[in-house]
Amino acid sequence: MSLNNIKIIDIPKITDVRGNLSVIENDVIPFNIKRVYYLYDVPSGSYRGGHAHKKLQQLLIAISGSFDVVLNDIHGHQQIITLNKPNKGLLIPNMVWREIEEFSSGAICLVVASETYNEDDYIRDFKQFLSS
Template structure:
C-alpha cells in the first residue's frame, strides 16, 4: 500500500544565478532528494496531446519546464490537484504512488524529467483501476 498523498508533492526551488548576459540554473546533488539515474525530456508535444497517464511504484521524478509551459494533473487516489509549470528554476517533485498526466503544452515547451531510477516497465502503473488497487483505496 502506498501512503503518499497530494500533500507529499513539492515544488523545488532550483538555484538561479542572474546575470545581464542571461540566467543560469543548476541542479546538483543537494538540490533534489534523490540520486539521478535517468534524464529525459519531452518536446514538440502538440497542444491537444497529453503525456504521462501513469504512476510509479518506486521511482521518484522531478519535472521542470525548461521552456514554455504545461499543466500537470496529479492524483493520490482521493485528492486531485493541477499545477502549471512555466519557470525553469522551479521543479515539481513527484513521489512514488502519485498518478500524473501532463497536458496543455504551449508551443515550444520542453519538459525535463529527472528520475531516481533507470527505466523499468514493472515500476509503471498505466491503468487507473490498478493504481487504485495499488493505493488500497477501492
C-alpha cells in the same frame, strides 16, 4: 502516498547580464539522479504521462513554455499544477498518478528521475492504481 508529499523545489538561479544559469545537483533534490529525459514538440491537445510509479521519484521542470501537471493519489484527491518557470521544479514522489497536458507552443518538459527505465515500475491502469 498522498498529494501532501508533492512539492515545488526552487532550483538555484544565477543571474547575469549575459543570461541566467540554473543548476540541478543532488543537494537540490532528495534522490540521486539516475535518468534525465525531456519531452518536446508535443502536439496541441495531446498529453503525456498517464501512469504512476511504484518506486521512481521525478522532478519535472518547464525548461521552456508551460504545461499543466494533473496529479492524483490513491485517496481520490486531485491537484493541477502549472509549470512555467525554468528555476522551479515539481517533485513527484512514487505512487502518485501523473498526466501532463496543455503544453504551450515550444514547451519543453525536463524530467529528472531517481531510477533508470524499468517497465515493471509502471502502473498504467488508473483503476489498478486506485486499488493499490
